Amino acid sequence: MKRSLNWIYFALAVLILIAVLVYIQSAMKANEAAVSKPRPTSKASALDVSVVAVRAAEHSASIQAVGVANANQNLLLTTQISGEVIELSPSFEVGEQIKKGQVLLRLKNISTQADLARAKNTLANAELTLKEEQRQADQANAEWRAAGLSGDPASDLVLRAPQLAAAKTDLSAAQAALALAQDNVKQLTIRAPFDAIVVSKDVALGAYLNSNTQVATLYSTDQVVVELQLSLLDWQKLPSADRMLKNHWPAQVNSVNGSDTWQGYVKQAGLHVDSNSGLRSLFVAVDTPLQQSPELIPGSFVKVQLAGASLKNLWQLPNSALSQKSEIWYVDQDNRLANFDATPKFVDQEFVYIEVPERLRETPHQVLIQPYNSYLKGMLVNPQERGKP
Structure with missing residues (x-):
């Protein structure tokens, strides 16, 4: 009797195990069927992006420097x-404007007047010496011809040629000395x-000044000149x-605060790089700076703006439009993202x-104002132009 019960228990256990295995196998098949069943396709959603409409045009750079x-x-x-110093002009004062040739001061030097x-x-x-020597030379030549002598004398002293040359040299030296003395007096x-x-005024009445004293x-x-230090890129x-x-x-040319x-104009260009x-x-x-309104005072700090050369086929974009990877992103005709590398x-x-690629120059395009690194080529977008709802 006891042995029969044991067999019954064993048979029940086997049946339970078989039932569990069958259940597990059927559950796995149902799960696989659910996973492999195709999902219904969902419609792709467009990403809203802010854009600016641009067209290739001609633009000029602007250079600013101080x-x-x-x-x-x-x-x-x-x-x-x-x-x-025996005389000072009333106009010879610090801050005064003076004209070319205007007398500033006079000096007295008796030795210079004596010279x-x-x-x-x-x-x-x-x-006088030259005139006398010329007369004597003419007389010597006349006497030489009157004596009926042929050829030249044995010495040029006979016709007083050296004496005449010396007199002419003395006259030239005297003329140069007079010019120097006149210049010193001047x-x-x-x-x-x-x-x-x-x-600055660095003298006083009655002072004795040596030569080369300031x-x-x-x-x-007549003019002020502003030196601008520009980079090679500028x-x-x-x-x-x-x-x-x-x-x-x-x-x-602008004042530092921008009010004046x-x-x-460009006067000169440096011919070397520091x-x-x-x-x-x-x-x-800037010509005649003190006749301008307002006056441009020498020594003033100024800001200078220069128009650069004109370049064609350029897009003018917000600074934020250039991505961190130096790319420009735009929307193509299918409202999908595209880009190109840009410098x-x-x-x-x-x-x-x-500079706009040649393929994009003929028509206007919408360029992203703020491209993100997560954007991918071909993404469907809904462009929103800046300033438009």
Whole structure:
């Protein structure tokens, strides 16, 4: 009886195990069928992107730089000879404007006046000696011909040729000495060499000045020149130096605070690059700065703006349109994303200027304002133009 019960239990266990295996196998098949069953396709959704509509056009770069408006000429005026200051012009004061040739001060030097008198006397004697020597030479030649002698005399002293030559040389020396003495006397009166501003006055009435003593610092008023230090990249944006110089390329000169503006032009282009900074100079001039309204005072700090060369087939885009990978993303005719690698031709504070590939030049395009690294080519998008709903 006991053995029969054991067999019954064993048979029940086997049946339960078989039932469990069958259940598991059927569940797995049902799951596989559910997984392999094709899912219904869903309609692709378009991504909203902000774009700006652009067309290839011609644009000019703009160069901005700062500098100092220096006087065209800056002179330390000095004495040429020594003397006592006996007169100062009322206009010879710091801050005054003076004209070319205007007397600033006068010196007294008795020795210089005496040198002039001696030079005049020496010249008069030299002229007299030459006349006497010329007369004697003419007489010697006449006597030689009257004697009926043929040929030349054994010595040129007979016809007084050396004596006449010496007299002529003495006259030339006397004339040069007189010119020097006259110039020294002229230098006793010190005049303005050009229209200028008196920046410093370094003499006083009654002072005795040696030669080469500084008496004033003068700044010319005909022109101020601003030296701009430009990088080679900035130079690439500009026309050639020859073209700028030939056409007096215009430049807008602004005060540092931007309230005042003057019109200038390119005067000169530096012909070397600084080996330390890698910069090359460009010189911008403003004529008659003190006659402008308002005046452009020498020594002022200014900002200069120059128009660069014009380039065709460019897109003017917001600075943000250039991706971190230097790519421009745009929307194609199927409203899908496309891109191309780009190197800006030039940039300013607001825009980046990109050369348009030839295939995109004929028609306007929508360019993404803010492309992200997650964007992929061919993505379906819904372009939203800036400023439009």
